[in-house]
Amino acid sequence: MDAIDRAIINALQDGFPICARPYAAAAEQLGITEDDLLQRLAALREQNTITRFGPLFHAERLGGALSLVAMRIPAQDFDRVAAQVNAHVEVAHNYERTHEFNMWFVLATETEQQLQDTLRAIEAETGYPVYNMPKLEEYYLNLRFAV
Amino acid sequence: MSEARVIALPDATDRALIVATQGGLPLVAEPYHVLADQLGISAEEVMQRLQAMQQNGIIRRIGLVPNHYALGYTCNGMTVWDVPDERIHILGPKLGALPFVSHCYRRPRFLPDWPYNLFAMVHGRSRAETDAQVEEIARLLGDDDRGHAVLYSTRILKKTGLRLGNRGD
Numbered sequence: 001m002d003a004i005d006r007a008i009i010n011a012l013q014d015g016f017p018i019c020a021r022p023y024a025a026a027a028e029q030l031g032i033t034e035d036d037l038l039q040r041l042a043a044l045r046e047q048n049t050i051t052r053f054g055p056l057f058h059a060e061r062l063g064g065a066l067s068l069v070a071m072r073i074p075a076q077d078f079d080r081v082a083a084q085v086n087a088h089v090e091v092a093h094n095y096e097r098t099h100e101f102n103m104w105f106v107l108a109t110e111t112e113q114q115l116q117d118t119l120r121a122i123e124a125e126t127g128y129p130v131y132n133m134p135k136l137e138e139y140y141l142n143l144r145f146a147v
Numbered sequence: 148m149s150e151a152r153v154i155a156l157p158d159a160t161d162r163a164l165i166v167a168t169q170g171g172l173p174l175v176a177e178p179y180h181v182l183a184d185q186l187g188i189s190a191e192e193v194m195q196r197l198q199a200m201q202q203n204g205i206i207r208r209i210g211l212v213p214n215h216y217a218l219g220y221t222c223n224g225m226t227v228w229d230v231p232d233e234r235i236h237i238l239g240p241k242l243g244a245l246p247f248v249s250h251c252y253r254r255p256r257f258l259p260d261w262p263y264n265l266f267a268m269v270h271g272r273s274r275a276e277t278d279a280q281v282e283e284i285a286r287l288l289g290d291d292d293r294g295h296a297v298l299y300s301t302r303i304l305k306k307t308g309l310r311l312g313n314r315g316d
Contacts, residue, residue, distance in 0.1 A: 008211075009211060009213050009218075012210050012211040013210050013211050013212070013213065014208070014210060015208050015209060015210050016172070016208075016209040016210050016211075018179070018194045018197050018198055018201075018209070019194070020177060020179070020180070020190065021176055021177060022178065022179070023174075023176060023178075024176065034176060038174050038175070038176070041174055041211075042174050045171075045174075047217070048214055048217055049213065049214055049217045049218070050211050050212060050213050050214060051212050051213070051214045052171060052211070052212040053171050053172055053174075053210070053211045053212070054168050054169075054170075054171040054172035054209060055165075055168050055172070055197065055200075055201075055206045055208075055209045056206065056207045056208055056209070056210065056212065057165060057169075057205060057206055057207065058204050058205055058206070058207050061156075061203075061204055061205045062156075062157060062162075062165065062205065063156045063157065068254065070261070072260075082304045082305075085304075085305075086304060086305040091305060091307075092305075092306075092307055093303070093305055093306045093307065094303075094304035094305040094306075095300040095302070095303055095304060096300065096301045096302035096303075096304055097225065097298040097299065097300050097301065098297075098298055098299045098300075098301055099296060099298045101261065101298070103304070104225070104298070105304075105305070131257050131260075131261060132255075133254040133255055134254065134255070135252045135253070135254060136252070136253040136254060136255060137235075137236075137239065137252065137253035138251075138252055139239030139240050139242065139243040139251040139252065139253070140239075140240065140242070140243025140244070140248065140250065140251040141207070141249070141250050141251075
């Protein structure tokens with residue numbers, strides 16, 4: 001990653017033009033050619049230096065239901081419960097964390113009812129309670145990192 | 148910003164456009180034309196719809212998301228705070244304004260086991276850096292910090308990302 005790559009990463013975190021030749025427009029701002037920008041973006045994606053390039057959606061506004069869910073699982077049952085939770089397609093990601101509440105996953109469903117049904121199913125299958133912690137208020141979301 | 152304001156939901160064509168761009172924008176000179184061909188609509192309509200979705204907030208922005216691990220931000224902590232409910236509207240935006248906080252949300256408590264109502268994700272290049280960030284938040288909150296915890300992720304158990312296609316359509 002050189003200075004131009006860094007400039008690209010910093011500039012394109014803030015937005016990208018909507019016009020017929022958006023890469024040409026963005027490249028001009030960066031003082032490079034359209035081809036150079038396209039090649040560098042492809043390389044950065046290939047190297048996994050960028051995880052996404054495109055529209056970033058506001059998940060709640062797509063009309064579905066979304067929540068963060070925590071569970072408290074004893075060590076001896078952890079892997080079994082993780083497998084049971086992960087088997088649900090509604091579970092988008094799931095992390096083990098350093099706390100008594102040690103399993104944290106995001107549920108995404110088409111409706112609130114489906115979300116509740118999935119929570120009840122997980123409780124029934126695993127034998128452990130779920131702690132449903134939907135977002136009540138968003139104060140800030142920023143995925144910007146200066147490099 | 149209130150989530151309660153009336154929001155236009157995406158229609159079928161918007162949803163097709165969302166599905167087509169979930170993996171990212173095509174890396175070709177005319178990406179909106181490529182999407183137009185895929186959807187069977189004009190490039191002008193693709194651009195108008197993207198603009199409209201950006202205006203009504205369905206699209207937060209079009210842009211790039213760096214892999215923060217690859218950039219050296221390897222230590223990510225979910226910090227959780229028990230703050231007075233009547234002060235959270237003032238305190239939440241204060242935490243959100245810190246440069247190392249990427250998400251800041253209010254979530255429900257589960258008393259007595261889970262007293263925390265304010266969540267802030269912090270990102271550092273080392274554990275020492277995130278520890279210092281937690282200290283800074285604690286100082287900022289002062290007496291409003293009635294207790295906090297930092298949860299570091301130790302294992303990714305699943306990561307598929309949020310995809311409209313997962314939602315049964």
